[in-house]
Amino acid sequence: MQQFAEVIVDVPTQQTDQPYTYEIPPDLVGQIQPGMRVIVPFGTRRVLGFLVRVIEHKPDVSFEIKPIEEVLDLAPVLSDELLQLSDWLAKWTFSFKISCLQAMLPAAMRASYGKKIRLTTTEVSADVKLLFGEKQELPFDTKNLSARAFRTLSKLNRENKAEIVYEVRDRAQSKSITMITGLLTPAQITQEKAKTRINALRLQQLLDFLLDLGSARLSQKDAEVQTGLAASVFTQGQKKGWLKKSQVEEYRDPYSTAEISKTEPQKLKPAQTKAVAEIETEIKKQSEQVFLLQGVTGSGKTEVYLYAIACALAQKKTALMLVPEISLTPQMVHRVRGRFGSNVAVLHSGLSEGEKYDEWRRIERKEATVVVGARSAVFAPLDNIGVIIMDEEHETSYKQESMPEYHARDVAIKRGQWHHCPVVLGSATPSLESRARAQKGVYRWLRLDERINGQPLPAVKLVNMQDELKRAPAVDISGPLLEAIKERIARNEQVVLMLNRRGYSSFIMCRECGFVLKCPNCDISLTMHMDSHSMKCHYCGHEEPIPNICPSCHSKKIRYYGTGTEKVQQELEKLLPDVSILRMDVDTTKRKGAHSRLLQKFGAKEANILLGTQMIAKGLDFPDVTLVGVLNADTALSLPNFRSAERTFQLLTQVSGRAGRADKTGEVLIQTFNPEHYAIQLAKNQNYEQFFGMEMNMRHRGGYPPYFFTIQIVINGTNEAEVAKKIFEVNGQLTQILSQQAVVLGPTPKPIMRVNNRFYYQLVIKYKNEPKLDQFLKELLQNSQQDMRRNLQLTIDRDPVDFI
DNA sequence: CAACTCAGGTCA
């Protein structure tokens, strides 16, 4: 029987964002299923596609239906659940279906495309022969070929002397190793030894080795090391029929399994016991209840998670645990692996493409039943999920900033509904959205108010920089902070200093004329990098040397301004010459594993001070840290962002939790220019509940989330006038369809208006209930295709993290 | 997105 298939092709554009129909070749009928990846002809090209539906009858269409060319998977790589989820995701985030499907799989399972040109005749001119050499085929792409060669080859193609071959390759490659098995009995080996010339030393050695090996199997690599024999000797042995080589698939294990030491469940405090009991009941009831587990730092949230996971496993189910990338530290991974051993798969950005793929497959083959991972792990191919946990649920890194712009929390809850399992959102400082839902009873509210070790939270002191600045020993370090640091160092304790870097950078300014060095492509000032001795643009990557004289007035008084970790490090080194400082920021942690190496060093007390940006605020736990200093608490406060108070509060609360976790009491010093600001005052008192009340008030008055939903529309293009015209046009259409209750902010140019020579304009819709809005936005996006020709791009972001 | 088609140009 003839079968057809609907395929979503790997061409992320508006007009190809629909299933295309292909014929299933007769020999594949019955085997091919939705969720498999296929290669299909698309125009003159061949592209990867996802099979989403099988249809039994030939659709009544006027165009030709082409057959599927190749099937890449033996079994579906996306389950029914994930296929449906991708549909929802595309609608919810206004993204292309293909982008959603790809987002669910490790990058290794995307296709890589290549073009080759193949000669079809031998009668070619001398220069063509030179180009091809001995080969029949050449890679054919504009990047690697000279203009001249490109021209000759194009001509060849036109004359039908060569054809262009389109290649689609699956990037996924499992790693395999060669195993050696002996084929001879000991008696046969003795015979062979006698037959082999005595001075054929290597072969004699190989036979001796095979005798030792017996019936065991060993990797060729290990065998080579043990015997000191070259690979060729083993190949000879294979030819003589002495041994068998076999390819065995090997998982790249990023954490060596040997190191896991089993850890036992801890005894729970009453509040924890209560939380665990409530979650367990819902797991057993298979309910879709969402919990908000609100617990101060050190109250043992992680232990509650581990109990919940254990419960799910006991029900013969699986568990998914999401953590922000930054707190996916070795400490954290150890803890989960220590409890559940090799059942745990870990997915995070530190893994190579291949490692991620291997972990993904372990999950898919049900070899791992517990998944711990960052944002994208929410799509882990787990079956039969018993509980989903999301730690630090307020973290903004759960929202993806590129297509599809999803929030992992929304996806987690959606998956919870499919699997009929509870979702646990945990945080010391919940997002206002979640906390408000807990208030209304949409989520069930669980609280852990006490710290496990019964220790009081560290004392938090504010340093008013307005007063201190005049007499401060350095621009960024006040007298009280310097004294406090000296005190700890004298006691051989450790200090963590955090520089809030958001919206802050060290730029160059001329003190004579006020000239600021800016990026030629983007609208922002260049940031100085001491390690590479250059000025870099953080948006487009433009790089140029640090100027000595002002390009504008030729004065020599051009200096850097602003605060960067490097500058603070230099200041500290001047003030405290004998103290060792570890710096942790984007520059020092760029390389793979650098992050955890730095932390290890600090843990081993190789340095007294750890100086870093936001990334040190989370997840680390060092017993000897008794002082935490925040150098600039309020840089984020001044940003035109309705979440800036929430962010500042969360960050300060979190970093405060880093001080004095063991037997030593900790102290926190916050340097601020706004000591009276409520976010800072309440962070000082670690009073989340009061902050929640105040901030909800502010949001209510301003008409911001969680009282209103928000959608951001951004238009960018190379011609500023056209961009502005388009956004005002959209604004006009919006006023037609929106009710009185909705508010549109803007249109305005984005604060950073020009990036890579493109202009950005935006508007934000705040609304409560707009039944026509989704349909309007969908059509807007579809019609935006016409504008592509005018080089205009339109993006829609639901629930944007901020409006800047 | 990439490739094709078509219209309108240039150049020897």
Add this chain to the structure above:
DNA sequence: GACCTGAGTTGG
């Protein structure tokens, strides 16, 4: 006639 360029169209 051969080739280039840009705008517009199309993919099953």
